[in-house]
Amino acid sequence: MRRYIKRSIIVLCAIACRLGVQAQTETLPDSTDQRFVDMAVSSNRFEVAAGSQALERSDDAAVKQFGQMLVTDHAKVLDELEKAAVAKKLVIPDAMNESHAAILKSMGELSGNDFNKAFKEVMIKSHEDAIALFEQAARGSNDPELRSWAAGKIPSLKNHLEQAKALPVSGGTADRPTTSPRVDSVKTLK
Numbered sequence: 001m002r003r004y005i006k007r008s009i010i011v012l013c014a015i016a017c018r019l020g021v022q023a024q025t026e027t028l029p030d031s032t033d034q035r036f037v038d039m040a041v042s043s044n045r046f047e048v049a050a051g052s053q054a055l056e057r058s059d060d061a062a063v064k065q066f067g068q069m070l071v072t073d074h075a076k077v078l079d080e081l082e083k084a085a086v087a088k089k090l091v092i093p094d095a096m097n098e099s100h101a102a103i104l105k106s107m108g109e110l111s112g113n114d115f116n117k118a119f120k121e122v123m124i125k126s127h128e129d130a131i132a133l134f135e136q137a138a139r140g141s142n143d144p145e146l147r148s149w150a151a152g153k154i155p156s157l158k159n160h161l162e163q164a165k166a167l168p169v170s171g172g173t174a175d176r177p178t179t180s181p182r183v184d185s186v187k188t189l190k
Helices: 002-025 032-057 061-087 098-107 112-140 144-165
Strands: none
Touching: 002 098, 002 112, 032 061, 032 098, 032 112, 032 144, 061 112, 061 144, 098 112, 112 144
16 A cells, blocks of 8 residues: 555656656747746646545545635636736637646545645645746736736745645644655746
């Protein structure tokens, strides 16, 4: 069983690393703002779906509560982002990127404490990446309104990151250090 858990966490981390590599090499439209919208929409759809998985697959009240917060907060951000994109005539992606979908699929095969461990690792990584993405947009977006909007979302993302780090793992112990490597998966917007 421990081997299975370790293997599952390794697979999830490998997929997260692949997400970083894909984000570095993916061909996206030339527009800085379009690239931000593409990545931010995928990221927020991923967070909503992962939060829903936590509600269904976790056996821990704190993980479920965090999952509900993700669903609520990221659905609101996604709605705001989609409205802003339409107003600015930017294209909204039809679905989250393949890497996000693969991570969700892998996490969907876990439950209980196995899910909790993987969920914590993935949420820490995904929020680190989202913070970096939104910080880049806040500095480098071509649109002043989009820059301001992205900057306004950073405090909430940082709050989510801190809450993810405090999630219980392995029998309800919080604040255990993560073993997931930090991979810079946010490509430069310019």
